[in-house]
Amino acid sequence: MKPLRIAQNFRGRCARILTGDKRAAEILALSLHRLGAETIPMPLVGAGQMVTLPDDLSPATDIVFLDGDLSLPPVWPKQGEGAPCPVVGLVGSEAPSRLRALFQLGAGAFMAKPISAGVVFSSMFLAVNMHNRNAVLQQEVGDLRARRRDRVHVIRAVAHLARIDGITEDDAYAALRREAMRNRVSIEEYCRSLAQTDPQDKGPPAESNKKWRA
The missing domain is CATH 1.10.10 (Arc Repressor Mutant, subunit A)
Structure with a gap:
């Protein structure tokens, strides 16, 4: 595999936070701002409401924080394989079905709820670099x-x-x-x-x- 350039500066990243937990969204938005990332406002998802995944994501600039306690679709829109950008899964319930749903949507890192500001950077680091590595591997396999x-x-x-x-x-x-x-x-x-x-x-x-x- 080609040497991978490790990303560790997330200034300019655009974050989409898909959750129904207002406190988690606020903590994430504040932490992301401190890291130089921009948070694009997303409406809180109501209980029992199916999450609508965005279809305008860029792998170079976007990152999604996705709450595994929500009703999640099985795949991304307009995507044949994998997630269109790095994904961090927010984990409340550790039920295998919840974890599997996040994994199938490309979560490269997990954050346990309630969210702690101290783990935001490490989760972004892992999610972004795992996504980049997977992209390189897919290109090489192709x-x-x-x-x-x-x-x-x-x-x-x-x-x-x-x-x-x-x-x-x-x-x-x-x-x-x-x-x-x-x-x-x-x-x-x-x-x-x-x-x-x-x-x-x-x-x-x-x-x-x-x-x-x-």
Whole structure:
């Protein structure tokens, strides 16, 4: 995994506090202000009322404090996977169903109720950096899946070049890799571009073979 830059300055963050606990909201708002974060006013959620999750959140600027004692939806709106920004779960009841609901909505840190101002920073630190780490991991997994899908183009290009040049597959792979490096792309990207150029053979054009023999 790429080295992760640890966030520890939360000035400019916009916090959304979704709770029905007025005291908790006030303590959080005051603590966040001291940390340089802005609190966007949200109406208190009534007992038994389903929480409406915001759909305009940014991972770089927003953070949500979400009360697990409320009626929570199972997923975020407009999101296929995970939370759109860091989430801190406010925990009153430690019932597994409550904790599971917060976890499924992407809570990267928990704060026990009644809320204490002394744990706000550490909870934000954990939630923000866990969210950032998960984003990096998801990107890397996506890149690996894309490279795996493109391996078929590498196999076809190697077989094609070995056949038309009468060389071993190892030599064909080395030639393709050298050409990919010359073009400053991965071998998967390079072989995919060859397949798009020559969709019938899925391999390198015959007139280009001479430069690959070098």
